[in-house]
Amino acid sequence: MSPDSHHDYDVAVIGAGVVGLAVAAGLAPHRRVLIVGRHGRIGTETSSRNSEGIHAGIYYPAGSLKATLCVEGNRRLYALCERHGIPHARVGKLIVATQPGEIGELARIHATAAANGVDLTWVGPEVAEWEPAVKAVAALWSPTTGIIDSHALMRHYQHVAVDHGADLVMRCTLIGADRTGDGYALRLQDAAGEMMTVQVGQVVNSAGLDADRIAALVGIDPKEAGYELSYCRGVYFRLSSRHQGRVKCLIYPVPAPQTVGLGVHVTLDLAGQLRLGPDVEYLKERRQDYLVDERRRDSFHEAVSRYLIGVAPEDLTVDQAGIRPKLQGPGQPARDFVIAEESARGLPGWVNLIGIESPGLTCAPVIADRVAALLRVIES
Numbered sequence: 001m002s003p004d005s006h007h008d009y010d011v012a013v014i015g016a017g018v019v020g021l022a023v024a025a026g027l028a029p030h031r032r033v034l035i036v037g038r039h040g041r042i043g044t045e046t047s048s049r050n051s052e053g054i055h056a057g058i059y060y061p062a063g064s065l066k067a068t069l070c071v072e073g074n075r076r077l078y079a080l081c082e083r084h085g086i087p088h089a090r091v092g093k094l095i096v097a098t099q100p101g102e103i104g105e106l107a108r109i110h111a112t113a114a115a116n117g118v119d120l121t122w123v124g125p126e127v128a129e130w131e132p133a134v135k136a137v138a139a140l141w142s143p144t145t146g147i148i149d150s151h152a153l154m155r156h157y158q159h160v161a162v163d164h165g166a167d168l169v170m171r172c173t174l175i176g177a178d179r180t181g182d183g184y185a186l187r188l189q190d191a192a193g194e195m196m197t198v199q200v201g202q203v204v205n206s207a208g209l210d211a212d213r214i215a216a217l218v219g220i221d222p223k224e225a226g227y228e229l230s231y232c233r234g235v236y237f238r239l240s241s242r243h244q245g246r247v248k249c250l251i252y253p254v255p256a257p258q259t260v261g262l263g264v265h266v267t268l269d270l271a272g273q274l275r276l277g278p279d280v281e282y283l284k285e286r287r288q289d290y291l292v293d294e295r296r297r298d299s300f301h302e303a304v305s306r307y308l309i310g311v312a313p314e315d316l317t318v319d320q321a322g323i324r325p326k327l328q329g330p331g332q333p334a335r336d337f338v339i340a341e342e343s344a345r346g347l348p349g350w351v352n353l354i355g356i357e358s359p360g361l362t363c364a365p366v367i368a369d370r371v372a373a374l375l376r377v378i379e380s
């Protein structure tokens with residue numbers, strides 16, 4: 001679709017998280033863009049409650065969007081960070097086997113990564129020389145894993161979008177959407193309860209934890225479409241500053257069989273602080289409950305003590321929690337991202353981004369390109 005002046009905007013992007021902002025930054029040089037966010041600040045939900053990892057693309061099934069977009073997103077994020085001075089560090093990551101029985105699982109991870117085009121290196125018992133605080137018999141080394149200041153990344157995308165003329169409207173919630181002629185009428189409500197309607201040509205639904213509800217506003221049945229989200233919380237504990245500098249890279253255990261997550265791992269932030277997490281807990285109620293139960297300290301302590309030497313329970317303090325918008329419920333097989341232009345449902349120019357859980361931060365630049373191609377703004 002080409003820009004059409006009888007609409008207030010060519011494209012509305014719903015959600016000012018990292019994905020919505022990346023999409024807006026990609027579209028703004030070519031289209032009149034409106035970004036709608038319901039909070040006072042950008043990126044206040046999942047985009048500011050994660051590990052800030054630049055993932056390599058190791059664990060996802062070959063050919064999946066999670067695998068292909070992550071591998072490409074990894075390269076793109078480093079290039080973007082270097083070009084625009086976005087704080088980041090290519091710290092690398094070790095996946096560690098603490099006993100010989102786990103080496104078979106490391107081999108499986110190695111094979112999955114290779115199928116995704118990710119090179120991992122085997123490390124033998126010399127892993128103890130690399131990371132003296134780590135207890136391991138063997139490990140896989142991922143040199144392309146890193147960490148990023150996700151807020152600086154979001155500010156970068158915001159500036160690119162706004163510098164190219166995009167309007168960013170915060171404290172504004174999308175509450176209704178109708179197909180009208182060749183576009184959409186969006187009903188928005190501001191913090192004072194005032195309503196307004198904007199006419200737009202196209203819509204990108206990057207509403208994270210509410211993306212299925214936004215799809216429902218325009219008449220898609222989330223259950224029937226397979227878009228219904230389950231909330232899966234991950235909590236973090238912080239290690240006391242006496243542990244600062246004890247590891248140089250991210251340390252992941254071998255995931256236990258049949259577990260949903262990757263196991264409680266050690267992440268670093270750019271200031272060198274160590275964090276543990278996230279764990280995996282499906283929430284019974286669908287609400288953004290970020291409260292961390294301090295009593296989980298013991299299970300975190302036990303998990304990390306399997307591979308990190310010298311951690312006492314009192315070294316752990318509650319940090320934060322984030323919630324993954326998952327397309328699968330507990331016990332169901334893993335699902336891929338949904339990135340769908342909805343012409344087939346009679347909704348041309350409406351793009352749904354649903355189930356953008358990890359590695360969504362890493363994939364953001366590539367998701368933005370996919371969306372621009374689906375909206376025929378750039379060549380695919």
Ligand SMILES: Cc1cc2nc3c(=O)[nH]c(=O)nc-3n(C[C@H](O)[C@H](O)[C@H](O)COP(=O)(O)OP(=O)(O)OC[C@H]3O[C@@H](n4cnc5c(N)ncnc54)[C@H](O)[C@@H]3O)c2cc1C
Pocket residue numbers: 014015016017018019020021036037038039042043044045046047048049050051052053054055172173174175206207208209210211214233234235278321322323324325356357358359360361362363
């Ligand atoms: C515990 C955890 C750890 C993670 N670790 C990593 C990692 O290390 N690396 C990585 O690559 N990824 C990671 N992720 C995934 C990553 O954080 C997400 O994929 C990414 O932040 C999703 O961004 P988003 O813009 O889609 O969603 P969000 O950041 O949730 O943004 C969506 C926005 O839409 C807004 N919105 C919703 N409904 C409306 C409405 N009706 N009107 C207006 N606005 C609305 C919300 O307010 C929200 O701000 C992790 C996720 C979690 C939960």
